[in-house]
Amino acid sequence: MNTNQEKLTKAIARERKHIKNKSRNLLFTSIISIVVLLALWELSVQLGWITTRFFCAPSEVLNALIEKLTNRAPDGATLPVHILSSMKISMIGFLMAVLIGTPLGLLMGWYKPVDKFIRPAFNLIRPIPAVGWIPLMIVLLGIGLAPKVFIVFLSAFVAVVLNSYAGIKLTNRAMINVSKTCGASNFTIFRRVGIPSAMPMVFTGWKVGLGLSWSTLVAAEMLASNDGLGYMILAGRQFMRVNLIMVGMLTIGVIGLILFALLNWLEK
């Protein structure tokens, strides 16, 4: 190795270290934001800026959370039971949306007749928010698992279909033509070029769908349920237990975050 190369290697190493330090500093900034938020929250209660009758400090939320891990009062189930029940519904609904919505979106994007056939119905249903289905579903299916799964499914379904559709529409013409000149049939091209090239967008659809399914779930549970995190929040209101409400909200936030991180990791 000559000296020039050595210099270059050293410079690159220095640059890498610099970038690493920079990203570490940025991470520190993010941590500070959370700490400041928690501190302000705690202080606002401790200093009596907000009346504790309707609000509680993070320390108290934490206490309530630990207590709720094992205590069934006042709503009849422990926190893990609620979480499990919510997870079950949102996962079933989300997986159904992925399994039905992805192929549907891809087929609509590739085959014109399928698009023309499905699109009018799809466009009619699309503007109705998933939550708007709740009353009808309660009447039709009661307050068991089915109506909630359906509502979760619907909210994720729209995002999954739209993204798969857009993804396959963006397939590069020239890449299609390469296969065409090799004599490949339209279906073969769909399978071997269209689908793989749509995958990044399909994944975005799954991510958006997952987020939607989790947040819609809570709404569904608040109206038609006797367990689950949404139900727990509602019970908190009925029993005037602000700490319970906030435990529920925080749990939803944290689980949503974990699910999102999980999917991000899977994508890689």
Added chain:
Amino acid sequence: MAENNEYKVEVRHLYKNFGSLEVLKDCNFNVKRGEFICVVGPTGCGKTTFLNLLTCLLEPTSGEILIDGKPANPKKHNLAFVFQEPTAYPWLTVRKNLGYCLSLKHLPKQEIAARVENIARLMGLSADLDRYPSELSTSTEQKVVIGRAFAMNPDLLLMDEPYGQMDIKTRFYLEDEVVRIWKELHSTVLFITHNIEEAVYLADRILILSQKPASVKEDVVVDLPRPRDINSPEFVRLRSYVTDQIKWW
């Protein structure tokens, strides 16, 4: 129609209209087996339409294209196409990319593997077989596309300004590569370009298209010895001749 085994491709009275717009008008030419043909013509004269007809991406309005005496059909004939933009499939490794067209033709796995190894060796891609196109430089990626086309042992290899967007150095390098592999595999190549120097450098024969509606205006035989010297008087003479033909219609 008389069978003539000497010709790989015969194009007869080819017309193409888009509505009232005439793009091709009475194109006639033949390509001999193993010939390297360049097609040049003024910008926008319908070169790409011309290629799309040959590969059956478009239907001609009238006229016929025969390969080995039979109407061209991508399901029966081995047609390979190298497009202007990079078309290596980004989700496949170089190995899978090189074998892609072969697998579409349902060749046995061992056969594909053997041909891929062979073409990778020819193109100097053996070290990159398990990498993805995004990890390669643009010129290497284009080599993958060219390799994929040659791997088919195509009846006819069509190239549509494959080096249009490359810098001069890469271009010279890839031109030499194409000539080398073409000689090695005895393929028949139809190469579209707007770069006249490139055409004179590569071709056995240059087809000059006229302004729209395009037909074959002139058929120039280039019988310079290879490798060609772009500064030799003969080369320069031919280049300026072809340039003049394109300029004054």
